[in-house]
Amino acid sequence: xxxxxxxxxxxxxxxxxxxxxxxxxxVELISSTGGEVTIADVADSLGVIxxxxxxxxxTAEALxxxxxxxxxxxxxxxxxxxxxxxxxxxxxxxxxxxxALGDVPRTPHLAIMLSGAHAHTEGIASDEAMAFGMTMIxxxxxxxxxxGYDEQALRGLVEHQLRIMQSFFISPGNPPRSEHDLRRYxxxxxxPVVSPQPVLGSTQHSA
Numbered sequence: 001x002x003x004x005x006x007x008x009x010x011x012x013x014x015x016x017x018x019x020x021x022x023x024x025x026x027v028e029l030i031s032s033t034g035g036e037v038t039i040a041d042v043a044d045s046l047g048v049i050x051x052x053x054x055x056x057x058x059t060a061e062a063l064x065x066x067x068x069x070x071x072x073x074x075x076x077x078x079x080x081x082x083x084x085x086x087x088x089x090x091x092x093x094x095x096x097x098x099x100a101l102g103d104v105p106r107t108p109h110l111a112i113m114l115s116g117a118h119a120h121t122e123g124i125a126s127d128e129a130m131a132f133g134m135t136m137i138x139x140x141x142x143x144x145x146x147x148g149y150d151e152q153a154l155r156g157l158v159e160h161q162l163r164i165m166q167s168f169f170i171s172p173g174n175p176p177r178s179e180h181d182l183r184r185y186x187x188x189x190x191x192p193v194v195s196p197q198p199v200l201g202s203t204q205h206s207a
Contacts, residue, residue: 006048019056019066022046026067030108039063068109072132075100075107080139089147090194092140093161094186098179101168114162114169133158147196157194164190 012018025045029037039060043050057063082099086092104111113129137144137158144154168182177185 006046006052008047015056022053022056022063023066023070026063027071027108030067030071030112031105037064071107071109075103075110076136076139078103079136083140085141087141087143089142089144089149089196090187090191092142093137093157093194094183094190096136096140097161097165097168097186097190098182100165101172101182102179104169111169114166129162130155130158133162137161160193 007021012021022042026037026042029041029045039050039053039057042063043053046053053063057066079096079099083092083095086095100110100114104114110132113126113132134154137154149157164186
Protein backbone atom coordinates (compact mmCIF):
# COMPACT_ATOMS: atom_id res chain seq x y z
CA UNK A 1 0.00 0.00 0.00
CA UNK A 2 1.24 3.51 -0.85
CA UNK A 3 0.95 4.79 2.67
CA UNK A 4 3.39 2.14 3.86
CA UNK A 5 6.24 2.93 1.51
CA UNK A 6 9.45 4.15 3.05
CA UNK A 7 9.79 3.22 6.70
CA UNK A 8 13.53 2.72 6.30
CA UNK A 9 12.90 -0.23 4.01
CA UNK A 10 10.89 -2.14 6.64
CA UNK A 11 7.19 -1.31 6.30
CA UNK A 12 4.96 -2.02 9.31
CA UNK A 13 2.76 -5.10 9.08
CA UNK A 14 -0.33 -3.40 10.54
CA UNK A 15 -1.83 -0.02 11.28
CA UNK A 16 -1.20 -0.64 14.98
CA UNK A 17 2.50 -1.23 14.36
CA UNK A 18 2.67 1.87 12.14
CA UNK A 19 1.14 4.06 14.88
CA UNK A 20 3.48 2.59 17.49
CA UNK A 21 6.54 3.29 15.35
CA UNK A 22 5.40 6.85 14.71
CA UNK A 23 4.94 7.47 18.43
CA UNK A 24 8.27 5.82 19.28
CA UNK A 25 10.01 8.01 16.71
CA UNK A 26 8.36 11.13 18.13
CA VAL A 27 9.47 10.21 21.65
CA GLU A 28 13.03 9.60 20.44
CA LEU A 29 13.14 12.91 18.59
CA ILE A 30 11.76 14.85 21.55
CA SER A 31 14.34 13.18 23.79
CA SER A 32 17.22 14.08 21.49
CA THR A 33 16.13 17.68 20.84
CA GLY A 34 14.63 18.53 24.22
CA GLY A 35 11.57 20.12 22.60
CA GLU A 36 8.41 19.51 20.68
CA VAL A 37 8.77 18.05 17.20
CA THR A 38 6.73 18.53 14.05
CA ILE A 39 4.94 16.07 11.83
CA ALA A 40 7.59 16.78 9.17
CA ASP A 41 10.38 15.90 11.60
CA VAL A 42 8.79 12.55 12.39
CA ALA A 43 8.05 11.79 8.73
CA ASP A 44 11.62 12.57 7.71
CA SER A 45 13.01 10.35 10.43
CA LEU A 46 10.79 7.46 9.32
CA GLY A 47 11.47 7.99 5.63
CA VAL A 48 7.81 8.61 4.80
CA ILE A 49 5.80 11.60 3.62
CA UNK A 50 3.85 13.80 6.04
CA UNK A 51 0.52 12.48 4.75
CA UNK A 52 1.51 9.05 6.03
CA UNK A 53 1.88 10.36 9.56
CA UNK A 54 -1.31 12.44 9.24
CA UNK A 55 -3.21 9.27 8.39
CA UNK A 56 -2.59 8.02 11.93
CA UNK A 57 -2.33 11.36 13.75
CA UNK A 58 -4.39 14.16 12.15
CA THR A 59 -2.60 16.92 14.07
CA ALA A 60 0.76 17.52 15.71
CA GLU A 61 -1.11 17.90 19.01
CA ALA A 62 -2.57 14.39 18.65
CA LEU A 63 0.86 12.95 17.98
CA UNK A 64 2.46 14.88 20.83
CA UNK A 65 -0.22 13.72 23.26
CA UNK A 66 0.32 10.09 22.22
CA UNK A 67 4.06 10.54 22.72
CA UNK A 68 3.39 12.11 26.12
CA UNK A 69 1.25 9.19 27.25
CA UNK A 70 3.89 6.72 26.08
CA UNK A 71 6.80 8.45 27.82
CA UNK A 72 5.07 9.50 31.03
CA UNK A 73 3.30 6.15 31.43
CA UNK A 74 6.63 4.34 31.39
CA UNK A 75 8.06 6.87 33.84
CA UNK A 76 5.20 6.34 36.29
CA UNK A 77 5.76 2.59 36.19
CA UNK A 78 9.46 3.05 36.96
CA UNK A 79 8.71 5.55 39.72
CA UNK A 80 6.13 3.25 41.30
CA UNK A 81 8.73 0.50 41.51
CA UNK A 82 11.27 2.93 42.98
CA UNK A 83 9.07 4.16 45.85
CA UNK A 84 7.39 0.80 46.48
CA UNK A 85 7.11 0.07 50.19
CA UNK A 86 7.72 3.67 51.33
CA UNK A 87 4.68 4.67 53.39
CA UNK A 88 6.02 7.83 55.02
CA UNK A 89 4.67 10.90 53.16
CA UNK A 90 7.84 13.01 53.36
CA UNK A 91 10.18 10.18 52.45
CA UNK A 92 8.02 9.14 49.50
CA UNK A 93 7.80 12.68 48.10
CA UNK A 94 11.53 13.31 48.53
CA UNK A 95 12.45 10.06 46.79
CA UNK A 96 9.98 10.83 44.00
CA UNK A 97 11.50 14.27 43.41
CA UNK A 98 15.04 12.87 43.33
CA UNK A 99 14.04 10.04 41.02
CA ALA A 100 12.09 12.31 38.68
CA LEU A 101 14.97 14.75 38.32
CA GLY A 102 17.33 11.90 37.51
CA ASP A 103 14.90 10.30 35.07
CA VAL A 104 14.07 13.47 33.12
CA PRO A 105 16.43 12.67 30.22
CA ARG A 106 14.55 9.39 29.67
CA THR A 107 11.14 11.06 29.77
CA PRO A 108 10.82 13.76 27.07
CA HIS A 109 7.35 14.95 27.98
CA LEU A 110 8.27 15.23 31.64
CA ALA A 111 11.24 17.41 30.73
CA ILE A 112 9.08 19.68 28.59
CA MET A 113 6.39 19.93 31.26
CA LEU A 114 8.84 20.70 34.06
CA SER A 115 10.65 23.32 32.02
CA GLY A 116 7.40 25.00 31.01
CA ALA A 117 8.40 24.67 27.34
CA HIS A 118 5.26 22.93 26.13
CA ALA A 119 3.52 25.52 23.97
CA HIS A 120 0.11 23.93 24.42
CA THR A 121 -0.08 24.19 28.21
CA GLU A 122 0.23 26.78 30.94
CA GLY A 123 3.42 25.16 32.13
CA ILE A 124 3.84 23.65 35.56
CA ALA A 125 0.42 24.83 36.80
CA SER A 126 -1.47 23.47 33.80
CA ASP A 127 -4.31 20.96 34.10
CA GLU A 128 -2.07 18.44 32.33
CA ALA A 129 0.77 18.88 34.82
CA MET A 130 -1.57 18.66 37.81
CA ALA A 131 -3.25 15.54 36.43
CA PHE A 132 0.19 13.98 35.97
CA GLY A 133 1.19 14.94 39.51
CA MET A 134 -2.00 13.58 41.06
CA THR A 135 -1.58 10.29 39.19
CA MET A 136 2.02 10.12 40.36
CA ILE A 137 1.34 10.79 44.03
CA UNK A 138 -1.61 8.40 44.22
CA UNK A 139 0.70 5.58 43.16
CA UNK A 140 2.74 5.96 46.33
CA UNK A 141 2.28 3.37 49.09
CA UNK A 142 1.12 6.19 51.36
CA UNK A 143 -2.26 6.28 53.08
CA UNK A 144 -2.83 9.95 52.36
CA UNK A 145 -6.20 10.09 54.09
CA UNK A 146 -4.72 8.57 57.24
CA UNK A 147 -2.04 11.25 57.24
CA GLY A 148 -4.62 14.03 57.01
CA TYR A 149 -4.57 14.78 53.28
CA ASP A 150 -7.93 15.40 51.66
CA GLU A 151 -8.28 16.15 47.94
CA GLN A 152 -7.52 19.85 48.33
CA ALA A 153 -4.44 19.20 50.46
CA LEU A 154 -3.18 16.62 47.97
CA ARG A 155 -3.55 19.05 45.09
CA GLY A 156 -1.63 21.67 47.03
CA LEU A 157 1.13 19.17 47.78
CA VAL A 158 1.27 18.12 44.14
CA GLU A 159 1.61 21.73 42.97
CA HIS A 160 4.39 22.33 45.49
CA GLN A 161 6.17 19.13 44.44
CA LEU A 162 5.95 20.06 40.75
CA ARG A 163 7.27 23.56 41.41
CA ILE A 164 10.20 22.14 43.39
CA MET A 165 11.07 19.79 40.51
CA GLN A 166 10.72 22.58 37.97
CA SER A 167 13.08 24.84 39.87
CA PHE A 168 15.78 22.17 40.08
CA PHE A 169 15.26 21.20 36.47
CA ILE A 170 15.68 24.78 35.25
CA SER A 171 18.50 25.69 37.65
CA PRO A 172 20.19 22.61 39.18
CA GLY A 173 22.96 24.71 40.75
CA ASN A 174 26.61 25.26 39.95
CA PRO A 175 27.85 22.68 40.42
CA PRO A 176 24.67 20.59 40.66
CA ARG A 177 24.15 18.83 43.98
CA SER A 178 25.02 15.16 44.21
CA GLU A 179 22.13 12.79 44.90
CA HIS A 180 23.30 12.53 48.52
CA ASP A 181 23.44 16.31 48.98
CA LEU A 182 20.12 16.79 47.19
CA ARG A 183 18.47 14.26 49.49
CA ARG A 184 19.84 16.05 52.58
CA TYR A 185 18.63 19.39 51.23
CA UNK A 186 15.13 18.08 50.54
CA UNK A 187 14.94 16.34 53.90
CA UNK A 188 15.76 19.65 55.60
CA UNK A 189 13.54 21.97 53.58
CA UNK A 190 10.87 19.85 51.89
CA UNK A 191 10.39 17.09 54.45
CA PRO A 192 8.78 19.26 57.16
CA VAL A 193 6.28 20.62 54.62
CA VAL A 194 5.05 17.10 53.86
CA SER A 195 4.59 16.11 57.50
CA PRO A 196 1.20 14.65 58.48
CA GLN A 197 -1.53 17.26 58.23
CA PRO A 198 -3.77 18.12 61.19
CA VAL A 199 -7.26 16.70 60.92
CA LEU A 200 -9.95 18.40 63.00
CA GLY A 201 -11.55 16.01 65.45
CA SER A 202 -9.00 13.27 64.71
CA THR A 203 -6.73 11.65 67.26
CA GLN A 204 -5.01 9.35 64.78
CA HIS A 205 -1.69 11.18 65.11
CA SER A 206 -1.01 12.49 68.57
CA ALA A 207 2.76 12.26 68.24
